[in-house]
Amino acid sequence: MPGPPGPVLNAAVLGRPVSHSLSPLLHTTGYRVLGLPDWTYGAHDLGADDLAAWVRGRDETWRGLSLTMPLKEAAFAVADTVSETARLTGSVNTLVRRDDLGWDAHNTDVHGLVAALGHVDHGGAVTLLGSGATARSAAVALAQLGVTDVRVAARNLATSTEVVALLDSLGVHAVPGTLDDWAQERRRLVLSTLPPAAGGAVAATLLAAGTTFEGATLFDVVYAGWPTELARTAVSAGFDVVSGLEMLVHQAARQFELFTGSAAPIDAMLAAGREALGR
Numbered sequence: 001m002p003g004p005p006g007p008v009l010n011a012a013v014l015g016r017p018v019s020h021s022l023s024p025l026l027h028t029t030g031y032r033v034l035g036l037p038d039w040t041y042g043a044h045d046l047g048a049d050d051l052a053a054w055v056r057g058r059d060e061t062w063r064g065l066s067l068t069m070p071l072k073e074a075a076f077a078v079a080d081t082v083s084e085t086a087r088l089t090g091s092v093n094t095l096v097r098r099d100d101l102g103w104d105a106h107n108t109d110v111h112g113l114v115a116a117l118g119h120v121d122h123g124g125a126v127t128l129l130g131s132g133a134t135a136r137s138a139a140v141a142l143a144q145l146g147v148t149d150v151r152v153a154a155r156n157l158a159t160s161t162e163v164v165a166l167l168d169s170l171g172v173h174a175v176p177g178t179l180d181d182w183a184q185e186r187r188r189l190v191l192s193t194l195p196p197a198a199g200g201a202v203a204a205t206l207l208a209a210g211t212t213f214e215g216a217t218l219f220d221v222v223y224a225g226w227p228t229e230l231a232r233t234a235v236s237a238g239f240d241v242v243s244g245l246e247m248l249v250h251q252a253a254r255q256f257e258l259f260t261g262s263a264a265p266i267d268a269m270l271a272a273g274r275e276a277l278g279r
Contacts, residue, residue, distance in 0.1 A: 112251030
């Protein structure tokens, strides 16, 4: 006779807001496809000040945590070890339970970006829009993709200078710019890490510039509410446009592997995400 069932193994996405997250769908799709009935994946609304106490309260059945804003920097305080990628980017989006019940911190956003952009011809020169945590992950990803020249366009000069310094440290020539004039210079790839509201303002700048971008690609990390205003405007300017869904799925797939030890069924996860978003 079969033995008693094992304990339920828990994982979840944490952040604020978190109700919109596709992570529960993506991970549970993976559990279903691979036949992992003991795994469960939830969503918990937490602010940065809540994180440490909440994590301390998890028992040994908790195996992995996915982190979204505003927790990607606060997570360093609860980690026992930090991967080199997370350290470089200053951003943690994944906590993996250790055998000693501590937590290892990772950044799988870089992996997601590299996987999503691997097929794009960037021509070596990229415009990076934004200078927050996702922009730092994008900087590392661009270096891994062989980009040699990046213009960082952002509203916050201090944080854009930090992203420029990160790129320089990775051997990539980088210069700061502004969101008011980013479209004056045509580059083969524009990577936007901006939230939808900010992207709308940047779309207006693109319209005003009147530059044509035939053959260029805009990658917008936003995946919900698609197409964004920036994406629609970019199409009218000649861009090929890629949404952030593939990045989301690939970073989730890497988390899935870190949590479960099993290779993620990426195609099934991507199909589930597309269906949920009506793609």
